[in-house]
Amino acid sequence: MKNYQLGEFEEIVLLTVGILNNEAYSVAIKDEIESRLTRTVSMGALHTALLRLEEKGYLKSFSGESTEDRAGRPRRYFEITALGKKAMLYAKETREQLWKAIPKAVLEYQLTIGN
């Protein structure tokens, strides 16, 4: 099985791009993450993550229209590639496997504590 490199923040960005479907560009992704996960996302962190994901081949980008509120600068839209989808699925499956492997007792105990 191929090893898919995917960091925690990268995974969140990738998932968010999926959520936004065809509307995924930097500011929208930032807003989406901030609203859903109640955490602030710095522009720098987001852009580097996007660049890294693109380098890994999980995302591809294309230039969009330029708008007034962007002082005439174009948007850059992102899309998940087939490889990106595989990486997401792989991350999900490995998580699930790990979850399944945890003995029930541990989980119950933690749940009680949590409650």
Next chain:
Amino acid sequence: MKTEKPYPPKLALRFFRWYCSPKLQDYIEGDLMEVYERRKAKGGKFKADIRFAIDVFLLFRPRIIRPVEGYQNLNAYGMYKSYFKIGWRNLLRNKGYSTINIGGLAVGMAIAILIGLWVWDEFNYNNYHKNYNRLAQVMQHQTVDGKVMTGHAIPRPLESAMRNTYADDFERLSMATWPADHILSVGEHSISQSGNFVQVDFPEMISLEMISGSPTGLKDPASIMLSASVAVALFGTTDVMNKSLRIGNQHDVKVTGIYHDIPANSTFSNLKFLSSWELIAASEDWIRYAENKWDFNSFQLIAQLAPQADMNHVSEKINQVRAIHSKNNYFKPEIFLHPMADWHLRSHWENGIKTGGQIEMVLMFGIIGIFVLLLACINFMNLTTARAEKRAKEVGIRMTIGSARGQLINQFLSETFLMVLFAFVFAVAIVVAAMPWFNQLASKQIEIEWTNPLFWIIGSGFVLITSFASGFYPAFMLSSFKPVKILKGVFKADGKASLPRKVLVVVQFTVSITLVIGTLVIYNQIQYSKNRPIGYDRDGLISFFVKSPDFIGKYEALRLALKNTGAVVEIGTSTTPLTQIWNNSGGYSWPGKDPTLQSTDFGIIDINHEFGKTLNWKILEGRDFSHDFPSDSLAVILNEASVKFMNVENPVGLEITNGETKYHVIGVVEDMIMESPYLPVRHNMYFLDGHYRYVNWINMKLNPDRSTSESLAAIESVFKSFAPSLPFDYKFVDTEYARKFSNEELVGKLAYVFSGLATLISCLGLIGLASFVAEQHTKEIAIRKVLGASLLQLWSLLSSSFVGLILLSGLVAAPLAYYLMSQWLANYQYHEEISWLSILWVIVGALILTIFTVSYQAIRAAVMNPVNSLRSE
């Protein structure tokens, strides 16, 4: 863009624009603006400004910051990529031409690399010894009859004089005899190995690498140090410390050290064992006799200078050491030091002056190597420029689009670089494949030092220089075309443009023809000296070197036993081998001797009665030694050279005196060549050794009616019955004699190979050029053909210009080769003058070769259907 909208803080924005990678700048700036607008609307300008600055600061990350190199470099890289791509496509499009071009260059380079490795090896001769720079052979000049003779042999008392008087100048000194084959035996098992007898410091002087034991192992005279190979040959292992063995069936010694064999490119590589000088100095009468004799030049002295001493200075200092001590200063002896660095390359003396030696051969081949490489480069240049016209349109278009001249030069240089790189890879492959063969040819053990950085530095320098040298001319010529003319189609290489190409062809063939003539002269010289009459019959003659006292008193019995087998016709003994003269002796006088003659040194050979019969020598006057004349014990036989030297009319019956002893000449024998086949025969005297007192060599004439192998087996069994433990190692006289030519034959073989390849390279160039010329003239030929020209006319039209060029090269090469080879031949006193006829033949040969090479292309062009030629394009 709306101007009324207030802008974010300028400083932060400028900072952002400065560091941001140009690829990302627009997008990220857009994001920043969008967020800024939103924040300003929500929380006011000040808050938005601060957040903006923070964002800009947080964006300052490796992936977002612009790469260090600007975009300019990236473009140039692309340009080079394109150069190589176009170059590669050009290679593939003209496969035949590329093969000729790269192949020719690769062969030339391979030769240059081989020669380079050989030269390197020659210059590194003796470098194995760590004291390389401080070792010297103590030698001497002596003046005899106005001529300065230089020799390695020195008298024995010189050692103590040097040790005492000049103790500060030398760190170590060692006397030695001469390396020779000796018999080493362990019980009944014995082998013959070359070695020497030296003093205790010698192993350290030559930095022997010990496997076991100490380098000072020769302290006890009854000791021996063995090389690993000898230890294995004798005992089957190198773990042989303290074992005992016998040398020459005389000296019992103990093994006190084992050393790694000395590599082939050392003067000492033949020292397979070392034993103690004191051991033989005590046991050999003649060495004991020499102890205080200042006029007995028979030994070697090797010296290691003290660290602070200067070689030349010390050499001058010791100049008169023998002259001071010796009572008899008849020959003006001058002692000097011959540094190890010069042993291999510069050890010829002429009248007391060092005149070079092997270095001349090294330089000669170095020059040949450079010339062959030059030939290959010329070829390359020639073919590339010839192809240039084909690519004129490409150049024109490139220029119109905006290529600067420098860029075009770059393009063509990088194209040549690509080809040269290929050629280099091929050349290295050729060298690797040819190495074993080359080593055998040059009797060397050269290896390519892959791990030596110097090899790679020289290799890459080689590629760069070659690609520049061969790419330089085409690059500058192509780029000097006028684009307008090219594109209009009026561009045509006129007579002037082809001039340099013609010059190059002439240079190329001049070198080739010179090399071929040189090879021919060398071969002629070898053949000529081989055919020199040697004065005796060497067929079926074998010699056995007596290295132990086993046969003393038994020679006559041995002779009869050998004759009884029927394998041997006759047995003659002698003090020297038949291919050398070991003994010189002076002090003779005779009636009518020129009183001003200083030196009466004759080559002295002591022989038994049957020596002459064995060799089948030719008595010219008088008679051979005979058992019928008991007075023959004081008889002498002269050779022709002696008669001439002594300047006597009727030599037979002449009385020759040496001190108290009177000898009478009984015969004159035809000159026999025992030494160099290139020198006049020395004046020799043959004395009778009827009682076998000085036998060193047993010479046997095999029965011609028997098979050699049978005879040898029979002889061996007789030898074994006399000396069971002695190995029977015999030498065929004709092979020994042939070894005198080995150096010349090596030169001949190398010259043969190199001139052959040089000619091949030149012909490859010619093929390329001829095919190109034929292609250029396709239309012309077609029109001529339509107008009625015959095949012969067309063929001569295409070939004649080449024939003229080759004739011109011949005219240049002939006197050049004649001059150079006369210089070479001057080294040999016995030589034949160069015949102009053979030079003429070489030139004729070159012409025929040229016509053959060119004709194929010319005829192919001439038989083409004119319709096709005219319709194309």
